[in-house]
Amino acid sequence: MRLERITPENYEAALALSVRPDQEDLVEPVVKSLAEAYVYPEHAWPRLIYDGDVLVGFLMAFLDIPWDPDRDPDDRRSGLWRLNIAADAQGRGYGSFAVDAVCQEIRARGGTRAYVTWEPRAGGPEPFYLKLGFRPTGEQSGGQTVGVLDLS
Ligand SMILES: CC(C)(COP(=O)(O)OP(=O)(O)OC[C@H]1O[C@@H](n2cnc3c(N)ncnc32)[C@H](O)[C@@H]1OP(=O)(O)O)[C@@H](O)C(=O)NCCC(=O)NCCS
Secondary structure (H helix, E strand, O other): OEEEOOOOOOHHHHHOOOOOHHHOOOOOOHHHHHHHHHHOOOOEEEEEEEEOOEEEEEEEEEEEEEOOOOOOOOOEEEEEEEEEEOHHHOOOOHHHHHHHHHHHHHHHOOOOEEEEEEOOOOOOOHHHHHHOOOEEEEEEEOOEEEEEEEOO
C-alpha cells in the first residue's frame, strides 16, 4: 500500500472513486475535497491510496488549522478531514493504513494529536475509529462527533 499525490495522470480516476450508495451521506465526494484543497492549500493534505497499481481510496488530512477561531484563536488542530475507501475495496485494511499515514504525517510535523469527525449514525464509521483508538472529545462539529487520538 502506498500514497500518491494527485496528478494530471490520476485525477480523473480520483474523481471516479465512490463509496457504497448507502454511505454517501457519510463523506463528501472527492471532487468537493479537491476543491477545498485548492482553497486551503496550506492546510489540506490530499493523497490517493494505492495497492500496487490499483487505486483503492482517497484521504485528506487537515494540518494546523484554526479549529474555532472565535472561541479560541490558539486552538489549532490537525487530523483526518476526509476518508473515502472505494466500495469494492472496503474491509481490507486500507482505511487503517490511511489513518496511520495521516498520523505519521502529523507526528513528522511535530503534532501530538490527530482529530477526526464522524456522522454518529448506525452503519457509520464510529466503530472503525474507536477500534483505531480514537476517543470522543465530548464536542460536536456540524452535528458530527469529534474524536481524538493521542500520538505522543
Ligand atoms: C470507514 C472506512 C473508511 C473504513 O475503511 P476500511 O478500509 O473498510 O477499514 P479497514 O479494513 O481498515 O478496517 C479496520 C477495522 O475496522 C473495522 N471496520 C471498518 N469499518 C467498519 C464499520 N463501518 N463498522 C464496524 N467496523 C468497521 C473492520 O472490520 C476492521 O476490523 P478488524 O481490524 O477487527 O478486522 C470505509 O468503510 C469507508 O470509506 N466508508 C465510507 C465513507 C466513510 O464513512 N468515511 C469516513 C468519514 S469520517
